[in-house]
Amino acid sequence: MPKNKGKGGKNRRRGKNENEEKRELIFKEDGQEYAQVLRMLGNGRLEAQCIDGTKRLCHIRGKMRKKVWVNAGDIVLVGLRDYQDAKADVILKYMADEARSLKQYGELPEHIRVNDTDAMMEGEDNENAEYFDFDDLAEI
Template sequence: MPKNKGKGGKNRKRGKNEADDEKRELVFKEDGQDYAQVTRMLGNGRLEAKCSDGVLRLCHICGKLHKKVWIAAGDIVLVGLRDYQDGKADVIHKYMPDEARLLKAYGELSDSFRPNEGGGNDDDDDGNRVDSYFGFEEVDIDKV
């Protein structure tokens, strides 16, 4: 039998990134970059995000972040726009919730971004908030 030379499996590798508690410098967007909110995860290192310019883009998580930084629906990310494909972008950086609140306080994020909420858009065409449940009428069971 081969001798084990490693120090553990994938769970040990997952636990290595414990430097999240320390403060890090806030990253602002530059030319060719934009802020986006994740609407849904697609799998295979891809996600769908609504950018601050209102365009829904298919985004690819870069290798630096893939399997190291966990991204969920509703997170605020910095994406690098592609010159040759307007409908696609690359995720460069994920903002923590407190960093997203700071960006909103600085006026970098528009009011359409809600940093603490999930990715689903519960607004109707007029921009009014709609409850995401079905309403049913009460019917007398004897008549059915």
């Protein structure tokens, strides 16, 4: 059995995620579009609703693949393809505060929900949620 020469395993090689500093807000250029992730498909792909009204199949670029985790509901910047309108490439994921800033600047429309997870966690006053008591079931 070989002797261990290194210090630690996979987690040590991965390093700490220390990119919490403020980064400059990046706006879209020509050939790019803002989109909201509808669902994750696996294998580095996702389905996104672009701001221009088109649903596109998007591919997460290799630089982001295992470093930036994209979830459903996130706001992303996608690069459009000249030769395939139904497909795009994810260039950048916006953090929640950056997405709120984009909304304030008028880059994102008003109907876009920036942080769905925060709204669901606060949701005591959510009238759409269906609650039931097990005591109610005993009466049936």
